[in-house]
Amino acid sequence: NSGSSSDDTASEGNCGYKLAFFGALTGSAANLGVNIEQGFELAIDQYNKAKGSTCIEVAKFDSQGEASVAPGVARSLVADKKILGIVGPPFSGESEAADPIFESAGIPTITPSATRVSLASKGWKVFHRAVANDDAQGPAAAAYIKDNLKAQKVFVADDQSAYGAGLADVVKSTLGSLVVQSDKTEGDGKQADFSALVQKVSSSGATALFYGGYYTNAGIIRKQLTAAGWKGTLVGGDGMKDPGLSKASGVAAAVGTIVTCPCSPPEAAGGTFVNDYKAKWNQDAGTYSDVAFDAANIFLQGIDAGNNTPQKLNDYLKTVNYKGIANTYKFTETGELDPSLIKVWAFKFDNSGDSKADVEIKTS
């Protein structure tokens, strides 16, 4: 228990607190939530191991990713006075419902993935976003389609989720006249027969389809497109960055599918993260696992520095400049990631059935 800190007593005194994960652990959106939670828990685990004791406890709160469930769960979270900080909520919708409660309780949050632009403009002092918002991701995806795929005809569709539609709108306006046609589908679990969309895409002559939505729908769409003989490329955002896509569509159909993400490749994550994660959870780190890992470490570092109330921890976040495995983090006044630190990467599905880093996309 030598500790790396020069101030052993302080860090001893800073034990007995909790950090919380708030997000979907069950329900149809659980996959993304679990990825994040596992990254978060791994960080705390390693911290506690280093300390040799369970210094900081993990508290998990399952919101099911649903806005209607979130407030009640959030209230039970804020009732726990030992909680100093929250990683989450992962989704934008539940953030809208739960963040006001965290705000009024003054508990700092770092979301590794809720990318809706407007979240930062609500005046919440506890809100921090460790990734770029949709305004950064959309143009990047568009740039990739234009510059890397060199597509002349693009079809844009989305699933009408706040996330997917927002992204698709940005892509559409950025691509301008390259967009030959567009469509909207119903959301996850509400539609399985996409034959009308497939037919429209095939007959439009588009060589690229941008789909704003989650991997569940995207997998089916990719499969049905291939079955109908369409040979173009499917492009999507972070919501599609999950091996689940190829599990549904079959690896062969998924190969070549491009997903963008305001994150860096986890395999590029510094240190031993990739292996540690695999060792602990017996599965590969997923989307935003690394960011969640970083977010947790930001809190841990803050606590180590003696910020043992939510208030202090929140103030600490204003000053933080943390170099993690996925990125370097610095927050603006509104809690956004400092623009200079924003990274968007393109990933490509390959024969392994998962997406591998392709290129970092530079917009502008």
Next chain:
Amino acid sequence: MLLEIDNVTLAYGRIQALHGISLTVGEGEVVALIGANGAGKSTTMRAISGLRPVSQGTIKFDGQDITKLRADLRVIRGVSQSPEGRGIFPGMTVRENLEMGAYTRRNRTEINEDLQRAFTLFPRLKEREKQTGGTLSGGEQQMLAVGRALMSRPKLLLLDEPSMGLAPMLIQQIFDIIVEINQQGTTVLLVEQNAQQALSRAHRAYVLETGRIVKEGTGRELLNDPAVKDAYLGVA
């Protein structure tokens, strides 16, 4: 005895409809069951055909205990009922209704013969052959119900107020038919409000009052019984 009912009680929920009745029907007999509204006549019939479970007592048919037997299995043994309220299949045509009566039988030619017999007995049904049962008039439905019950060639035919809703001319006819069927070898248990007719055709009869059998005798005896006359035959 073809049918032996021993001390049967039956309740609808909290309402005790039969308080231990016993009756017998011999092979080849026509037995009438008369009684006021709510006496339990229809209930007795339902107990015999198996539409309602009895709470106590036994029902024996052809020497075998059928108290706990399912209704459809009783049909196979030879019990057939034309129920109160007619119970025709409203969405089936008249012909299909009649054919349903022969559901347990396989011999097509025999079935067809019987079908023709039903049409001869009730020419009206022949006219309405293709009309759905639900659109028949009340009396037509009654004819259909009786005709259908005959279609299974039962050993024991249970008729619950077969004359109900029939025009006077047909009432006469239906009792003639009953006698005819009986002469062809079918045993009949008959519930009737038209006690005059029923008693004069029946070999034997029972009088039911509030779930109990209060009298039994030959048709003649009861016809001339002053109490019966007073209560069920009306002042003529």
Next chain:
Amino acid sequence: MDFSGLIDNFGPLTVTGLAQGAIIALFALGYTLVYGVLRLINFAHSEVFLMGTYACLIVWGFFGLDQNSAAPSVGGMLLYLVIGLVVAIIASGVTALAVEVVAYRPLRRRNAPPLAFLITAIGASLFISELTGVLTHRNQRGVPPIIQAKPLFTIGDTTVTNLQLLIIVLALVMMFVLDRFINGSRLGRGIRAVSQNPDSAALMGVNKSRVIALVFLLGGLMAGIAAVMYDLKIGVTRYDAGFLLGIDAFAAAVLGGIGNLRGALLGGLLLGVLQNYAAGLFGSQWLHAASFVLLVVILLFRPTGLLGESLGRARA
């Protein structure tokens, strides 16, 4: 509105719509059959279907087939198809019977009111689909390429694939067989009798329990076939696949006249095609809305569906 979206794709949308509609129709038969006899919506029928979608995947899995496999030869294709159908039919049939025994029979024994049946069916549906959800971690499961869609022939600018043709023909054949059975056979007459007047049916010698079980089983068989076709057409299944398509199937059954077999076919095909047209015209997000609007409009003019109830009673 996007008229060109509809007109340019009219032919293909019609064909895929018919294929989807055929699946819906097969699925809908289960609702119609059970409704015809018991006068209640078998809410758990969606899970009867769901079990079919998984059963064939599992058995194909035994042959080492998964979503990443290469397409089998023609002989293999036929073999796998038949095996898949048989297994799905068994799974769906068994599920249907299980639902009948667990959720319905005890209530029938107690002469329970109709709403009670509806709710136990909902309970059974919830139980099966949620359990499937938990066991599969709510993940999708991809379907192996048993039948590689290949264009068979072309009419105008519309190509019809082997799969589409198979689905449509299979649905028509099954419909025909079922229709003959219900309207032509003795057991079929028993079914109709129980549906119209259970007491009288018993008085005719019809074994009600057997008829009811039979009806569930028949519905299950059809759902099993629908499930395999669904797998092949959609390419993916998931714990909520039954619920999702179940709503369409229920709507189709009602549209055609619930309790009416031919109505289910008509309703299914109509719904499938209409959904595709609506998706072409207004955008895919309106596909279900369009089908419900159609349903409401048609029921306004024909309160008992397009073909009316035929298994059921005509006049109370």
Next chain:
Amino acid sequence: MSEKASFRSNGGVRGWYGRQPAWVQWIVIAIALVLAFLLPYAGDIPLIGPQIVTEGIDWPSALFNMSYYVLLALGLNVVVGYAGLLDLGYVGFFAVGAYGTALLTSPDSVLYADTGWKWLMAVPVALALTMVAGLILGWPTLRLRGDYLAIVTLGFAEIIRIFATSTTTLRGDRGFASIPHPPGTWNGEPIFGVTDAVPYFWLGLVVIILVILGVRNLDRSRVGRSWLAIREDEEAAEIMGVRTIKYKLWAFAIGAFIGGLGGVLFAGEQGFINSQTFVLQFSILVLAGVVMGGSGNMAGAILGGALISYIPDRLRGISLGDTDLYEYRFALFGLVIIIIMVLRPQGLIPSRRRAMELKDREKEVAPQ
């Protein structure tokens, strides 16, 4: 002999209650009410308290959730239990109430510039809107019977949801944020804040009590009789002079009103709504609640409504070995539904009428 005698000769708690003089009955009611208001503090009861309260979700919030579920169950009970109109899309009215409130009060709404109202001002308008929605649904469906009605109501709710998802005015998944809370301050603090759900629960409770009184008055009157007659034999009812159309529409409108109340409360508490909430499963759950509790009986509907919200919430945080039961909550819930219905087909607290009916029917099952 008389009507009373045969209806009241019931055993059990209900029989006991029925036999008490009026003042005893009032005291019982008063005690029950006080206890209901004290529910948020149930956790403080030694021993059993911790068993009752929820773990993964804040207990007062769980209570509030129960309160709007109870409201929905009460409203649906009018439609299904009293008038016998099978409504599978009841969530539609809940949605209309919530969206009505959001449109009038949320800064995200296109109407905000013109209205920008407080919650309380929006309530009457939103409720009027739901009643209109009830009539709009009711009118075309009047001629439909039984299960045809069921699918149309289901479709109606789906259409509402799809509209909410797909039209820009209703903002779909983006939803409406910053919906104001109910008014009032206490010691300078707003009564209805974000972190404490107790006041919301109390508000819900007050609304529930008012609804109970209103529905009870309707039930025990010509209106209730007409509903019952329609349920039993619609044509005969009409031939006996019952204006079936009018009473069916009233059933829809009243049901919609109560559902709308639920929606209004929900919006006021959450502060944020989007189209994800108003899914079909929700309607089906509420229906299950009503029937499980005892359709046609308010006490039953209340219990059923509370249970469908409480059971899943209570299953949070309970683990069996390594598995968190919460994941299985709906599967377990499905089992619970089957078990309850098989054991008590008439519902947990049936109306006397239904209880008798079932008892009678049970004895009439033919040999099988």
Next chain:
Amino acid sequence: MLLEVDHVTLRFGGVVALNDVSFSLRKGEIFGLIGPNGAGKTTCFNAMTGVYRPTSGTIRFQGESVVGKKKHEITRGGIARTFQNVRLFPEMTALENVMVGADAHHKTSVISALFRLPRFWQEEKSGRARSLELLRFVGIAHRAGDVSRNLSYGEQRRLEIARALATNPTLLCLDEPAAGFNPAEKEELLQLIRKIRDTGVTVLLIEHDMRLVMGVTDRIVVLEFGKKIAEGTPAEVRDNPAVVAAYLGVPTDAA
């Protein structure tokens, strides 16, 4: 004339159930409608009470056409009926069944019920009293609190009459009320019908029991195959050879 059936024809597809039938009822009489099975008697009731709409012809009640009117309007207008196949509200008590009928003329609105305004109390009380009285009148007061499903067939028929009377009809239409009654009970029914008439209600009676029909009616119309074949006093009709041939047959004991 209280009720005028004027050249009414009613077809169901190929079946002509009523064929140019005309007759009329005077206020205060007991009028019989008889004829063989399937002659169109029930259909005639259904046309009068708005269940079916005549293919052609009109039906006027108190000078006003009832064709196309809603069923409940016709009932409030003063025509009440019973059904050939009893149609009560099975799960409601006998008393409640009758109260539904009594409600036909009540004015309690949803609002007054909701807030228990004075009208509610007043109508509820008078409606209940009147319903109980009607149950006594038809002789089943002792079953007021039983659900109607549990009554025997005969009791159900009486209850139907009480329910119909509760709507305060000017004209009461009874469709085979004596079906399932034994002669003694029929005698009671006969008295009951007279009693009803004596309260000022006109009665239209369909019945196959000739003793009852001949004993109680003032005038009779005979239908056969949807056509009117005779009209007149009971005595006239009884001796009409067409009626004897088509309907009565060789007089037996009962007739």
